[in-house]
Amino acid sequence: MKIMRLDKFLSDSGLGTRSQVKLLIKKGLISINGEAARKPEQKIDAEFDRIFCQGKPVSYTGSFYYYMLNKPAGYVSATDDNTAPTVLSLLKDAPGKDLFPVGRLDKDTTGLLLITNDGPLAHRLLSPKNHVDKTYFVRVSGIVASEELQLLETGLDIGEQSLTLPAKARLISVLPPQGSEGPVSEVELTIHEGKFHQVKRMFQAIGMPVLYLKRISMGTLELDASLTEGSYRPLTSEETAALKKE
Numbered sequence: 001m002k003i004m005r006l007d008k009f010l011s012d013s014g015l016g017t018r019s020q021v022k023l024l025i026k027k028g029l030i031s032i033n034g035e036a037a038r039k040p041e042q043k044i045d046a047e048f049d050r051i052f053c054q055g056k057p058v059s060y061t062g063s064f065y066y067y068m069l070n071k072p073a074g075y076v077s078a079t080d081d082n083t084a085p086t087v088l089s090l091l092k093d094a095p096g097k098d099l100f101p102v103g104r105l106d107k108d109t110t111g112l113l114l115i116t117n118d119g120p121l122a123h124r125l126l127s128p129k130n131h132v133d134k135t136y137f138v139r140v141s142g143i144v145a146s147e148e149l150q151l152l153e154t155g156l157d158i159g160e161q162s163l164t165l166p167a168k169a170r171l172i173s174v175l176p177p178q179g180s181e182g183p184v185s186e187v188e189l190t191i192h193e194g195k196f197h198q199v200k201r202m203f204q205a206i207g208m209p210v211l212y213l214k215r216i217s218m219g220t221l222e223l224d225a226s227l228t229e230g231s232y233r234p235l236t237s238e239e240t241a242a243l244k245k246e
Contacts, residue, residue, distance in 0.1 A: 002047050002060075006030070007040035009051065013058050015234065017095055029054050059237035065096030066240050067115040068221065072229035077104040077113060090230055091115055102126065103194060103218075111136075111215035112223040114243075115232070125219060125246060131165070131192040132219045132246055137172075139212040140203050144171050144185040148206045152189065158201040167191045167202075184211060219246045 010021035010030065022040045024030050030037040031052045032044055044051065046060040069087060071077070076084045079100050087101050094115075102114040102122045116122060125132050149171060155163035168190040175184040185208070189199060200210045216223045220242040227233065235243070 002045060003043055004046055005040065006032070006037055006042045006044050006051075009044055009046055009060060010053070010058065011095055012063065013051075013060055013237075015053060015058065017093075024053060057237055059240070063097075064118040064121075065094070065099065065116060066118065066235040066243075067091060067094060067096075067099075067232045068224060068227065068235055068239075069101075069113045069115050069232040070223060070227040070229050071105055071110055071113045073108045073110055076107050077101040087113060087115065091232055094232065105215060106197065106200070106213070109213045109215065110229060111213075112218055112221065113215070114218060114221060121244060125243070126194065128193055130246065133190050133192060133217070134194065134215060134219075135188060135190040135217040136199050137212075137214045137216050138187045138189055138199060138203065138210055140185050140187065140208040140210050141182060142185060142208040143174055143183050144187055144206075144208065148208070149187075151206055152187075152202060156202050156205045158195070158198070158205050160195060164195070164198065164202060165192050188216075219243060 006025065007018050007021050010024065011018050015021050015024065025037050025040055028036050033050050051058045069090060071087055075087045075090065078086050079088055080086065084107060088099060091099065096117055098117045099115050100117065102116060103126055105111065105113055124130055149169045152169040153167050155166060157163055170188045172186040172188055177183050191198060199213060203210050221239055224233065
């Protein structure tokens with residue numbers, strides 16, 4: 001049994017600040033065991049009461065917070081940096097202490113980035129032995145043929161002690177030359193490790209420099225198509241639970 005105030009429960013679950021969740025309660029968007037919530041200070045049992053926000057279940061996350069960020073280019077995946085803005089500057093109003101990005105995306109890489117303060121979960125997702133899938137949308141210079149796809153999938157020498165682990169590569173399209181530029185290939189690549197600049201180094205190894213790179217999924221978590229670059233949202237209860245099973 002874990003008795004607590006309703007507004008604290010909602011805020012700790014990532015629905016917003018205390019003032020924001022109080023507004024949700026005032027608008028009648030929160031229900032407890034099928035009945036509309038009455039007051040922010042109303043006591044609930046975080047373990048056994050069924051709390052819903054606009055018909056969707058809310059699960060208590062305690063002091064842990066989980067956010068999906070659609071990272072724009074120009075930001076570094078760090079908590080502090082003296083040369084460029086960090087991804088955390090995009091979440092300056094987000095509830096939660098000691099937030100950090102799970103893994104790194106290069107400064108010019110965009111897309112899915114998980115922000116949390118759950119260290120054990122981050123360790124599991126990043127541990128090489130767990131082989132968590134990371135999928136990228138890549139534009140490269142040149143035409144990626146079946147031979148190059150096979151090289152990407154079987155393993156490449158990118159200057160490490162061993163070849164890259166087997167990956168999954170799918171050619172999406174080949175864009176025709178525009179002006180003085182040659183053709184450009186669009187590829188979906190899924191890797192299971194996270195070496196430094198790995199995707200760029202893999203395509204460099206087959207002689208096709210990366211022009212654009214965007215991460216679209218990590219494990220069970222997929223980038224929300226409605227999130228514009230630079231915006232974020234809390235993970236849903238279902239997304240959080242799925243990640244914890246990775």
